[in-house]
Amino acid sequence: MTEKNVNSNNKNIQTNENPFMKYLRKDRLPNIFCAGCGNGIVMNIFFKGMESADIDFDTLALVSGIGCSSRIPGYVKCDSLHTTHGRAITFATGLKVGNPDLNVVVFTGDGDAASIGGNHLIHGARKNINITVICVNNNIYGMTGGQISPTSPKGSFGTTAPYGARDKPFNLAELVSTAGATYVSRWTTVHPLQLSKSIKKALLNPGFSFVEIVSQCPTYFGRKNKLRTPVDMINAFKENSANIRKAAKMDEEELVGKIVVGEYVNNSRKELTENVRDLSVEQCCRNLAIKSAYQDKFED
Amino acid sequence: MTEKNVNSNNKNIQTNENPFMKYLRKDRLPNIFCAGCGNGIVMNIFFKGMESADIDFDTLALVSGIGCSSRIPGYVKCDSLHTTHGRAITFATGLKVGNPDLNVVVFTGDGDAASIGGNHLIHGARKNINITVICVNNNIYGMTGGQISPTSPKGSFGTTAPYGARDKPFNLAELVSTAGATYVSRWTTVHPLQLSKSIKKALLNPGFSFVEIVSQCPTYFGRKNKLRTPVDMINAFKENSANIRKAAKMDEEELVGKIVVGEYVNNSRKELTENVRDLSVEQCCRNLAIKSAYQDKFED
Amino acid sequence: MRTELRIAGFGGQGVILAGIIVGKAASLFDGINTVQTQSYGPETRGGASKTEVVLCDDEIHYPKVISPDILVAMSHEALIAYISDMKDGGTLIIDPDMINESEIADFVKKHNIKLHRAKVTKTAENEIGLRIVANIVMIGAISKITQVISHDATKEAILDSVPPGTEKKNIQAFEAGYAMDGN
Amino acid sequence: MRTELRIAGFGGQGVILAGIIVGKAASLFDGINTVQTQSYGPETRGGASKTEVVLCDDEIHYPKVISPDILVAMSHEALIAYISDMKDGGTLIIDPDMINESEIADFVKKHNIKLHRAKVTKTAENEIGLRIVANIVMIGAISKITQVISHDATKEAILDSVPPGTEKKNIQAFEAGYAMDGN
Amino acid sequence: MIKIKSDLCKGCDICIESCSKNVYTKSSKENKKGVYLPCPDNQENCNNCHLCELMCPDQAITVEKDESNKKSNVGDGSDKEDVEE
Amino acid sequence: MIKIKSDLCKGCDICIESCSKNVYTKSSKENKKGVYLPCPDNQENCNNCHLCELMCPDQAITVEKDESNKKSNVGDGSDKEDVEE
Amino acid sequence: MSEELFVQGNEACAHGAIKAGCRFFAGYPITPSTEVAEDLAGLLPKHGGSFLQMEDEIGAIGAIIGASWSGLKAMTSTSGPGFSLMQENIGYAHITETPLVIVDVQRGGPSTGQPTMPSQGDMMQVRWGSHGDYEPIALSPSSVQEFFDFTVKAFNLAEKYRIPVILAVDEVIGHMREKITIPDNVDIIKRMMPKESSDQFNMDNPYLPFKSDENGTPPMATFGDGYNIPVTGLTHNEKGYPDSSDPKAHENLITRLCNKILNNREEIVSTHESFCDDADTIVISYGAPVRSVFTAVELARKEGLKVGSIKIDTPWPFPETQIFKAAESAKNLIVVEMNLGQMVHEVERIIGMVDGNKPNVHLIGKIGGELHKPDEILSKIKEGFS
Amino acid sequence: MSEELFVQGNEACAHGAIKAGCRFFAGYPITPSTEVAEDLAGLLPKHGGSFLQMEDEIGAIGAIIGASWSGLKAMTSTSGPGFSLMQENIGYAHITETPLVIVDVQRGGPSTGQPTMPSQGDMMQVRWGSHGDYEPIALSPSSVQEFFDFTVKAFNLAEKYRIPVILAVDEVIGHMREKITIPDNVDIIKRMMPKESSDQFNMDNPYLPFKSDENGTPPMATFGDGYNIPVTGLTHNEKGYPDSSDPKAHENLITRLCNKILNNREEIVSTHESFCDDADTIVISYGAPVRSVFTAVELARKEGLKVGSIKIDTPWPFPETQIFKAAESAKNLIVVEMNLGQMVHEVERIIGMVDGNKPNVHLIGKIGGELHKPDEILSKIKEGFS
């Protein structure tokens, strides 16, 4: 009797069950997300993208920081590392370099990735570490109750911006592109198909991939900003999205309030794990020595 | 008898002394910088830029993190805050918002600003806080003895890259531009005139200004990378610099190894201190209450 | 005398605001010592939500409810979760439309619980036209039934707590609750 | 017997490498217990630089030099800074070209110091053609004069310490130092 | 057959809004947490596109495969890139 | 008159390299720290441009103002922007 | 005109800050401290103050240190994870003698632990969390009114001793609501300007920014006032110049910094003894558990047991004299805290100094988020009497 | 074949790591620890290992935690400022039971302080630096050889107890050069796989990643092995699921984490007593000061004084039994450390437990960067005899 909870090939089992249920830890449902929260949609779309990328679920390792969106990995029936606020990419880097065979995906929020975690984000992109970062950008701190984030639109309200946010928000997709990511896209929760395709590409890109998903937090962002229901929020996304190619032809004024969706970067460059492995091969003619913790003899 | 060490108008006094000596704490000279280090040149050029911007030396507050370059403020006879590694911009932000009348300038290195301090750098730019950041980029960690930094060129050597650096370096000027800075330029220590003009503009820009100065660390970068003397290093800068306008016309291959110098951004947007002050005026019809620590009665 | 009050329901019913208003009424307007506490956090989202108010003429040291004199239950889950803590002879107020009374009948009898029914959700929906003011209706019922907070103090506390522009509806809701007979 | 050795000069003279080589020679090749320490940091840049080596047949506990038996001074500043710590009757080796001897004459006399002169900088420049090997020349002089490290061990230690390709010049420098008469 | 798990549904109405075939309506049936569930009243209109499944944040919907002869416009098929919505 | 403060100079030779008029040569004079100082041997060629002052990392050079009748090409004058070097 | 409010502890803290003259807050949200920031985001602009939400806690403390040097009273608030991140800059504030107030509303740790549950698990971190030697001041309120009062006091101590003062609060007090009275005026200790110092500065006796007057704390000038102060986190001399390789310079500086607190311990420390005179058993607590202890002691006294209590307002510097006195007179000392035993280490240490019969020390530690029930304490008290 | 080298402590540490099977290092340079990183940057690629220079210390510890979960032995090195920044993630490693080795080469603090000077100022930070309750393991070598040996031991303890182990070193040992012998083989404790555990996992008794076997430490599976482990810094149950509002869950978890160290204290702890049997005065020290103490004790014995010494290899968990024994027998305990008094607090605490005559405790603290001279210690010893 093996004690492994093998779930390979699960995805091929046909049941009359919600198609994503097989990836979830059923004993943890319902999840803690509020009614209509985008995080649940993001999960579904991720699974869809993962399936079309033909990722072996057994090699999947999900990593996250702290926030509502960072709770996603804990619901998925795979190895997951729910870490400290803002630091997920650093843990993911160690995990991936430690075992390049893992498919490492980071789930993060706008606060987690771009506020406290901004430095790790740009450095991950620079190093082009072969992981996929899925940033659920709801323009607010959901978990802590509705404070503004570095992506909160100018003039929007949050509990720490009772008079309206005045700073310029980050354009995350652009920031990460400049920092050196080799795959970058932005979509919203009302773009399930484009998004799942984008996730597929991100997973298959051998380098740092960043998928920004503009998502609804009806509970805090919605309530504070006159989008009272989840439906109001997703309808706002529908209305305000502009494809990057169309947006390129729009002037600044037209772009105000627009969510520019599409693919920002898709190119290639040697990635970190490869660099590390190459160095090992050069210096000792060996691939990386994995799982040294379980050995008590080392060659040389 | 006042105890203030007034040094206003110092700069107009004509003496047969080195023209920058009047700004320095003579009792701390010679400085700790190695022979031929670019940091000393940066100081001179900064003073020149400051003079031409007509900044009142008494309003100058210099802030820095940790590193050789971060030692610059301590030699200048003004208020200075030599803080912790990577965090200078956050201290500067508090200082500037706390007293908007100060002219706050941050001196930082490539490691200080872009490695440990990368997040504060991009957030400072995003908030457009009205400070000037002068980043002495010597492509290495000088203070700790020659480890590679996030700007170390691919293939260059450092004590932590004995087999050569393999990551892509940051293009700092571009990163900070994307993050939202309103004045950005890059020069080298062999561009004293352009640089001092750029510093002048940076000081006068009411917003976040970033001046990247590619500078020589002959002791570590030079020695490890076959540029044995300070003179070798500055000559390399001369050879490899390309103006941004010319560079725009060059192809990727031609740009390899080039230092693209010039002005990257020069625009304007409401800056943080102004936003904070405006809010105070809106909410209590008063400008910011400064120096509350010295009061024991507060209106209301 | 120390009175321990617990209000429980599910997230979104405004249970916590109800506790705050009771606390405010007692402390600021009735001049009784009062401590209000509550449970927090993501775990409370959508799940059970509760608030506790301790009222006392003397100084209140231990601030939590050990054994409620008064339990107000706005959902069945909450009722089941907390009823067993109640003091013998205590007062239980429920919204009968949210609750399956049969499950607690034995307990009520055995422990001599004074059971009151306040159809606050229906009242809010039908009389005020706003389901979300059920909590304010309940405050009216609490004031009336338990007398731990006075009518006028409670009114003041509500006015002090609700968003500007909503005062009228809320006072209407309160009065509707206060008008209930509680049986 | 415990022997305390201090080598001092200014930054860039390779003083620290000299200490390491002495330590290596003694510990790895002569089989004597040895501890080498040094001062660090930005403050040493361009300023004074020093290294200490303690040698002993027994185990060495306290690792620092309290009062040097042997002081090697490669700059005047260093000499002045450290001479007063010396043990009476100790051995002092100086590079006379870097030093103003008159300032220490009294001390040397009073404390019975055995003064040796090793023109290591000049020797490095003139005989080897490389000023930077003055430290290696000095190691030769130390070995010869003090006998705390043997000729052969020192040679081994140098070969073990210098960058590949520079062995020849360095051994040449060492031998030049070893050939000095030290007066 | 469309099934909605009442213990998972949080009543967000996203399915109702997302279905272009207007299959769902809001019921007045409450679950244990006081949530009004959606009801696939107009199942006959369903084209089995599975979009509601994809958009339900709580994995509460199952559009059963047995109706798979209907045309799907959301499956894995489309190869168009960067579709703008 | 060009003055070099020997206690500040670290012998980096940047002044020698920077002066387009070849005013400086390397001397064989050592200061206390074993540094060979530069020597403004060819002062007669100096055009008082002050570039060496600006480029000396150790504020060791003073180009005295009394020779100010010579043409300066580095003062505060030039308004050209982004000059490429 | 004083004002009465029925508010959470965190809100009381925000009001206390405003009243004390805090005009700068920089922070980063974290449960269970966030309301301090949220309330100040609303209040500060109404008082000409600045509110900044920073990118993280490191930035938050950086900004308040900067603002303090610009002459403002400045504060941040956080909880365990953020407090851990602030440790490096807390050390910086100590060595640069920068007045600050830091609110740590404690939740269950380590790590993310129990974000919404109360704890007193950071008490030793408050003392030792940063590298190197230093002596902090920390205050722990036991009621909402005290959270207001101690916030004012924290600013006063911060200014008086030029030190970061920690409000080491637990979530119970942070989130509990009680009535508070905001007095019209509160006592305020201003920052001492060089010209107000007892030293008469002049040309021959210039103001040196890190030279202390007799009481150990130098007067503090502000950036922009013309004093040209060099501030550094390196070991520095009285002028503020780095002097980091000189053992003497370091010893002088760090010893002075520690002594300015230790030598004024009696002035800083505050405790409340009740029924201690004749007590065989003395229960020691701070923060929310004080409330359970008070109830337990009342119950015990009603049963005729000779029990007293010491409420510690200022865990740091530790009230050694007060505890020593208790240790000399009582047979049992019971320490009640919401952790696995932290301040009890100090009590045990003090016991070691008692000559002759020393009392037994018992810990009633508790983790997980439930406040001690008075009964638990009472039964432990009784054990000592049986 | 064993090998002899004449190297710095930091270099010995790098060699020890390689020998222990460390195949992943992530770090950020900082004086006086940088050579550990630099040497591993050279060594690791030669052994199939990975070296990463991260953007900061927070990233460094994050990366090694990640690498540990991928099945590698992983390490970082730093000094005070970086160690302060790592505190949050150190707590994470504790609550997630992630084996790690962290080298803290101590320099003068607080803050930037004295970057190049030795210190033992972080000893209490090692114990209490992160928020919440936890029990660390720390080792302090007194020679270059010990730095090698203790590095191997640190990895063994880390794996055995699934805990971050701190090498609390001082700059003296980090930068001093001595001869070391690298043995051909060192004893290695491997990480325990679920299938090697004494529990026979099967369908009815499935492997639960945070359920301990009898000794308190769960076996550890690795990411990618098919166990589907959910790891979180929230309070979690044995499955690893978050359970952060349940007081019981928190108590169970945190108590187990602390007890797996405390219950094995005697196995973890290591001290060396010399001349203690008949000693009136016992000198207690750890790290570099041990060397001065040994010299002082030798001198004292030569003078006929009954003096002994205890060298502490493992400051944490504190060797309570060993110190207690000394406290019962000696009249004076002298604690020698390079700080203003840190481990002495523990000694004082232990004294409180002694019945009857307790010894006097003296601290010879020293800051500024000079190692204690044997003479200073000797004269303090003599005071006790006069």
Ligand SMILES: Cc1ncc(C[n+]2csc(CCOP(=O)(O)OP(=O)(O)O)c2C)c(N)n1
């Ligand atoms: C060091 C630290 N600081 C602050 C927090 C509190 N905190 C938890 S989640 C969060 C923000 C979450 O925002 P985001 O990443 O946008 O996620 P969301 O909840 O919106 O999905 C914050 C500030 C924390 N856990 N740790």
Ligand SMILES: Cc1ncc(C[n+]2csc(CCOP(=O)(O)OP(=O)(O)O)c2C)c(N)n1
């Ligand atoms: C938290 C922390 N980590 C690391 C260090 C060590 N440190 C000091 S300066 C420095 C790098 C300096 O590099 P850079 O900013 O490029 O300045 P430079 O010396 O090259 O001018 C480092 C890593 C520190 N002081 N604090």
Ligand code: SF4
């Ligand atoms: S608070 Fe916002 S982001 Fe978090 S679960 Fe609720 S809706 Fe989603």
Ligand code: SF4
């Ligand atoms: S180490 Fe490099 S950067 Fe630092 S002072 Fe020397 S030359 Fe300059």
Ligand code: SF4
């Ligand atoms: S989308 Fe899902 S959760 Fe929302 S109402 Fe429909 S079934 Fe319920």
Ligand code: SF4
């Ligand atoms: S499968 Fe498509 S058509 Fe059918 S109910 Fe769902 S969204 Fe509507």
Ligand code: SF4
């Ligand atoms: S002023 Fe100009 S010309 Fe004269 S020496 Fe200096 S650089 Fe040469």
Ligand code: SF4
């Ligand atoms: S540039 Fe300055 S420091 Fe360098 S050699 Fe010339 S005078 Fe000396």
Ligand SMILES: [Mg+2]
């Ligand atoms: Mg968010």
Ligand SMILES: [Mg+2]
């Ligand atoms: Mg640098």
